[in-house]
Amino acid sequence: MSLNLAQRVASATPPKLARRIRGVSDRTIAWLFVTPTILLLLAVNIFPLIWTIRLSLTNFRTNRPNNPVEFVGLENYRKILTNPDTWASLQATAHFLIWTIVLQVVLGFSLAYLINKKFRGNDLWTTLIVLPMMLSPAVVGNFWTFLYQPQIGLFNYFIEFFSGVDPASFSMIGDVSLAPWTIVLVDTWMWTPFVMLICLAGLRSIPPSIYEAAECDRASKWRQFWTITLPMALPFLMLAVLFRGIENFKMFDLVVQLTGGGPGATTLLTSIDLKREAFEKWRTGFASAYAVILFVTVFGLASIYVKALNKVKDR
């Protein structure tokens, strides 16, 4: 008679060890499995967080490890929160965050709504639309720099084609008023497909029977959209906003490659500012305080958001 896996393992276990294991409770076994994960989380998440908070209260500089480290209290926090440059950097981040989320949600949901309809070439269009999000942000930043080139860039010629404006008369990346929009445009181009995919999952999860019932009740398409489609896809839409919001709050690679934070500091997002403070000016204590401020902000927002998401799901 063939033995099953559990029986084979039991027979292969040395009697001494088997006797010892037999005395272990389910709770202990559960703890044995969970402990490595908890230790890993403590090592890679909790310990660095506590260490960052500790550093934020000192004048420590990584490039001068032999200098005495002094406790400066909340001085770093005071410096950051009274600094007009940091304030400007947060405003640039807010501009980027708000516009990218608005555009990506509107375009992503619209595309998902269209792709959800049955038509010829549906799969091909989905693949083509999803292509940008598969590229590396560094590559995207690099080729959009060429597209935005005033002399040879295709983008300026595209604008000329529709508006008649001389392509050499403006530089998207070099102009103070246009540069913030260049990063919004590229991020929207790259990440709208991601929002579209999440919305598509939401739309495809709506049972057709609900629409059939609505048709029987003679509900118009407009009415069906507002009372069935949108409310049922809302949790997915909110999830997409959460993902993109957190991701864009710490946006770094794409913008560094595209504008490097310039011209001046018009596209200097907080993550780039933070990196400069930490690894170019080497003000580790100051940068740690900056990181703590951003962490508390994102944590607070995520808490509200998760609560709202749960409420929508419960409805």
Add this chain to the structure above:
Amino acid sequence: MNDFINGLLRLRRGPWEMVATVLIALGVVMLMQPIALVLFTYSFLVTLIGTVMFIVVSHFPE
């Protein structure tokens, strides 16, 4: 309004979470607004109070 105040006095989760949520949202708006530097200065304090309050009041009874 009376229910809200009663909930606050009886340490119920709903109204206290509402207060914490308003504080966090207010703090974030203060952090990113382009109007007054003084609002930016106190934004972190408001967000921190809201966030800590949110964590604490999430353990209050419904």
